[in-house]
Amino acid sequence: MHLFSTGRGIEDDNQSTMPFNCFNCKGQPNISNERFVRSEQNFNNSISNDDENQSDRYVLFGNSFHKGNSLVYDIPILFKMAKKHLLSLSSVVRDQYKTFRFHDQSNCKPINFSDIRHQISEFLIFLRDSLQRMKACESYNWLMESHEKKIELELNNLYSTLGQFHHLSETIIQHALSSSDSKNNIYYHLYHCHLDIRWFQLSLLSELPKSKDTFKHSLHNALNDLVQLARNRFKKLQLKDLHFKDALLCDCTYDFLVLLQYLINKQQLLYNSDNFWQYFNTALTNVNYVDCDELIFRLWLLNSLQQSEKSTSIDLKDSGLVFILKEFLNNEPNEVQLKLSVCLLENIVISSLNTEPVIVLWEYFHKRLNSTFYSSDMKIQNIACISKNGSELLIQMNNLFSAQQTDLLSNYNSFQLFQRLLGLHLQNIKYNSKDWNQIKGRIFSKFSPSKLMSFNDIGFYNFTTLFLALSIMSDDTSQIALKYQHLVKLISESKLDPNTRSTYWKGTVAFLILHSQRNTSMTAYGTSLSDTLNTTSQEHITVYLDGLKEVFVFSESLTYGQHTLFGSWFGNYLSTIKPSENNEVLQTVILILEKLKKVGNDQSMPFPRENEIFILYDSLYTYLLPFLKKSCLTVDCGTIVADIAATFTIISSKPAFSDTKVMLFNFFVVNQGINIKLLNRYLSTIIKENVIANVHGYNSLALIKAWLHSSMLITNWTFNETMTITQFVSNISEIKELFKNSGNDLETSVDPFITFLDLLSIKYHHNQDVKFRQKMSEKVSDYFYSIKIWVNILIKQHKQNDEIYRLYMVIGYVFEKISPLIYVKGKPNTILQELLDSMLLGVNLRSPNTKMHPSVITALLSSLHRYFIGLFRLNPKTDLYIARCLRELISLYFPKILVGIKSSDELPLLKFFEEKPDNEIPERALLLELLVSTFLSKRHRTPDSSIAQVLEYINSIIKISHNNKLVILSIIQHTLTRICSVSMFCEETNICKRITNEIINTFINLSVSQSNEEIKNEVMSSLNTLCEEHLAFSSKLIFEFFDYMITISPDFVTCFLPKLVSHIEKVEWKRGIGSDFTLRKGLGRIQIKLGKI
Structure with missing residues (x-):
């Protein structure tokens, strides 16, 4: 703080609370400087005419003097005492300089530097007060005339004791200003003593009528000294440091200049002399050579003089x-110098509200907009300054205006700093229409069509950011944005090169976001954009649309003309994009619709059609409807399309938008070709909003069918959404009636679709009434009428493994549970027939080259038995179509399933081989009959791989069930004859030979080792059948077969031998001969072999 006072009393050296009457910025705290500055400015008005209560004595330099006598007789003595005190200060500095150490206080009496300055100031204040009193009283004119020259001479001698101010050594200056302990710092006090003596010298000279020339000369010297001190300081600093360093050495120096300004202005009023700036500019321009550095110095010094926080400025x-x-600017400064000059001007312009420097800078920069304004001192990350999008561009500009002073030189170029200066100045003069209009006129007038066409990428970017700066920092956002559009339209956006067009659209988006942030109507601006949007390219429309999200994020209301931001171009653009989840345009649409929904919730009456909010909603629906219908039928459509459609549906159910008829419910729910994920998302969304009953086109049957579609193909991805739909459907009257008294609950079911099928099956089989069954079949046909479409869509997509697996698994349940409900013998195109044709028996699936989806094989491995159960229940023995389907199914899929089985997998159709009788x-x-008739009925010398697979399957079942007599009996009864036949006709080297022999061996051993008569009899029966079929025409193979049987179990062949003889006799009888040589020879060979054992 600067601490002054106009007088003092006698003060002890140890006291620290005395008032201070000289310059003091680091000495005593808690004493206000403002009081002294004001008192010094008014020292000529502070003389009291009432001296009655004042003492005749005055204490100076520790001695008491008579006030009147001292003026007449003691002036020389007092000046000598003052000079002695000054010399004591200088001697201390000299001694310290010589010895390179501080003053040795152990050998000398301590010197109170503050007290020395105080006593000198007391004397000079006393002298000045006395002169003022003499001037005020004519009777003392003689005394003024006799002492004026003497006092002038003594003052000059006193100042010459200190020497020239700017000749102070750098050591003194640095120590004077850097010391934190200034209470008794000789350097600090010596520097400030110069200010004390100079100020009191000038103020005293101003009181001497005949010393005007001396006063002017001393004034010039004082200002020259201060300017020279600042120039010396400038030379020692780097340019980048000037922004944060003051040209004035301390605050006292500034206060000294303030007092000089006051003193000069007073002299100007009294004597019509030069003003302060005439004196100061004379000192400032007193150089031989002027270059950019010198001019920067002048700007720096003027910036230091503009201290807005000072009460006296x-x-x-x-x-x-x-x-x-x-x-x-005429000297063509480099970028570093230019940046610094703009930073220095910022404080001056903002503090003084002076528009002219801003205009001068604009006249310079508008000719150089194509320049990159690059300098080597910029940080590398700030060189590529062009923003990626409109939002970032606006953020960049806002960051420019809020940047810290310490970041300006390193982070921004000179034009950006000019924009900052321009913006901050506009903010300060926004109520000054004259200056604002002047700036606008100067800026706008510089942009002719030819000027715009001459811009390169950087130039157009600078042009855009300039207008954005004007918009941000003024209240005329819309007007400036429209002017920007108008200027670009003069040359047509399409004529700009691609990079420049991209910048234009970023700027356009930034203007829109700014409108939104300030809740400013964008109707005029949006309307002016419509023609440009209709003709621009898709690439640039994407930039525009990406920025609209920010526009609506900041929109507190939708009544600021947002409907003008969309037009016919929007519909054309939508036809070119993919409906993916991460599409920014669709995300923006969702955001807008959510805002519209919120508005609809707060509005109880319908909007009139001319209302801006209704127009926005209606235009969005008009442009998006074709896109939604097209997108939801594509394979890779994202669920965001369903979100948009659901939100439209929800909004249309609100009273505020009740005048619209949104038919999306029919399209998403009744339309059976819809993607299942979209259906789930759409239905679950509108159900959660509790508006489904108010949706246009709603009907319960369509919803039940949609639920069946959803739950049939439920996966981990759609489970939660499907359960939401299930909870709603379970409360529909006909579904509630169906589940009444059933003990089942859809809402708690793990798999609602399977639960639904179970219930249908139970209802059907427990009620034998023909009419009830017929009615139920019709209802089921209604429910599953479109199942073929659902299946075909999923099969064609062939994308997700879990969906394919789920489809084949769940259709197996449909066959198993409700096959009588979805098939009528003799009726064409039943649901069962359509499912078989679509999934299993289509023409394309019969081709041997058809590659089957691996998930189909996996699903059939676990679910094929369900398909067979369902078909077997339709009486294949009386229905040729079902029988044919079974044969085709087993021939097409059974070998493929068997090929894909791993050792760890469970065998297919194992459910049929439980320990239960055939009934x-x-x-x-x-199934066994089907396997035999399909694979084992024909004679082959070299059976194919499918026969070997079936035989291996049967062999595996036998091994698994060897302790299960019922299963073994069933297998023997239905397959052994054909297995033996294959063994007879098969070549020895074929794998089928080995498998069949292993099976026969197993059966024979089971019948003999366990003494199981049932198995033995069943095997005998199968061999009987074998002999009946083949003995007459393939006797050689029969006898060779029995030769092999002898190697397995001679006893078993011995037991069968009478039956074999009987069969030979029947053949002989049928041939009409007494004895057949070949047959008898074969029989004899067998008997001989048995006899040898």
Whole structure:
């Protein structure tokens, strides 16, 4: 703080609370400087005419003097005492300099530097007060005339004791300003003593009528000293440091200049002399050579004089700032110098509200907009300054205006700093329409069509950011944005090169976001954009649309003309994009619709059609409807399309938008070709909003069918959404009636679709009424009428493994549970027939080259028995179509399933081979018969691989069930004859030979080793059948077969031998001969072999 006072009393050296009457910025705290500055400015008005209560004595330099006598007789003595005190200060500095150490206080009496300055100031204040009193009283004119020259001479001698101010050594200056302990710092006090003596010298000279020339000369010297001190300081600093360093050495120096300004202005009023700036500019321009560095110095010094936080400030109005700036710009400064000059001007312009420097800078920069304004001191990350999008561009500009002073020089170029200066100035003068209009006129007038066409990428970017800066920092956002559009339209956006067009659209988006942030109507701006949007390219429309999300994020209301931001171009653009989840345009649409929904929730009456909010909603629906219908039928459509459609549906159900008829429910729910994920998302969304009953086109049957579609193909991805739909469907009256008294609950079911099928099956089989069954079949046909479409869509997509697996698994349940409900014998195109044709028996699936989806094989491995159960229940023995389907199914898929089985997998159709008699598992006999008739009925010398697979399968079942007599009996009864036949006709080297022999061996051993008569009899029966079929025409193979049987079990062949003889006799009888040589010879060979054992 600067601490002053106009008088003092006698003060003890140890006291620290005395008032201070000289310059003091680091000495005593808690004493206000403002009081002293004001008192010094008014020292000529502070003399009291009432001296009655004042003492005749005055204490100076520790001695008491008579006030009147001292003026007449003691002036020389007092000046000598003052000079002695000054010399004591100088001697201390000299001694310290010589010895390179601080003053040795152990050998000398301590010197109180503050007290020395205080006593000198007391004397000079006393002298000045006395002169003022003499001037005020005519009777003392003689005394003034007799002492005036003497006092002038003594003052000059006193100042010469200190020497020239700017000749102070750098050591003194540095120590004076850097010391934190200034209470008794000789350097600090010596520097400030110069200020004390100079100020009191000038103020005293101003009181001497005949010393005007001396006063002017001393004033010039004082200002020259201060300027020279600042120039010396400038030379020692780097340019980058000037922004944060003051040209004035301390605050006291500034206060000294404030007092000088006051003193000069007072002299100007009294004597019509030069003003402060005439004196100061004379000192400032007193150099031989002027270059950019010198002009920067002048700007730096003027910036230091403009201290807006000071209560007493120096007015720069007549300082010649504009002249200095013009001269500086005419010298073509480099980028570093230019940046610094703009930073220095920022404080001056903002503090003084002076528009002229801003205009001068604009006249310089508008000719150089194509420049990159690059300098080597910029940080590498700030060189590529062009923003990626409009939002970042706006953020970049806002960051420019809020940047810290310490970041300006390193982070921004000179044009950006000019924009900052321009913006901050506009913010300060926003109520000054004259200056604002002047700036606008100067800027707008510089952009002709030819000027715009001459811009390169950087130039157009600078042009855009300039207008954005104007919009941000003024209240005329819409007007400036429209002017920007108008200027670009003069040359047509399409004529710009690609990079420039991209910048234009980024700027356009930034203007829109700014409108939104400020809740400013964008109707005029959006309307002016419509023509440009209709003709621009898709690439640039994408930039525009990506920025709209930010526009609507900041929109507190939708009544600011947002409907003008969309037009017919939007529909054309939508036809070119993919409906993916991460599409920014669709995300923006969702955001807008959510805002519209919120508005609809708060509005109880319908909007009129001319309402801006209704127009926005209606236009979005018009442009998006074709896109939604097209997208939801594509394979890779994202669920965001369903989100948009659901939100439209929800909004249309609100009273505020009840005048619209959104038919999306029919399209998403009734349309059976819809993607299942989209259906789930759409239905679950509108159900959660509790508006489905108010949706246009709603009907319960369509919803039930949609639920069946959804739950049939439920996966981990759609489970939660499907359960939401299930909870709603379970409360529909006909579904509630169906589940009444059933003990089942859809809402708690793990798999609602399977639960639904179970219930249908139970209802069907427990009720034998023909009419009830017929009615139920019709209802089921209604429910599953479109199942073929659902299946075909999923099969064609062939994408997700889990969906394919789920489809084949769940259709197996449909066959198993409700096959009588979805098939009528003799009726064409039943649901069962359509499913078989689509999934299993289509023409394309019969081709041997058809590659089957691996998930189909996996699903059939676990679910094929369900398909067979369902088909077996339709009486294949009486229905030729079902029988044919079974044969085709087993021939097409059974070998493929067997090929894909791993050792760890469970065998397919194992459900049929449980330990139960055939009458309890009728499907087992039907399956074995089907296998035999399909694979083992023909004679082959070299059976193919499918026969070997089936034989291996049967062999595996036998091994698994060797302790299960019922299963073994069933297999023997239905397959052994054909297995023996294959063994007879098969070549020895074929794998089928080995497998069949292993099976026969197993059966024979089971019948003999366990003494199981049932198995033995069943084997005998199978061999009987074998002999009946083949003995007459393939006797050689029969006898060779029995030769092999002898090697397995001679006893078993011995037991069968009578039956074999009987069969030979029947053949002989049928041939009409007494004895057949070949047959008898074969029999004899067998008998001989048995006899040898």
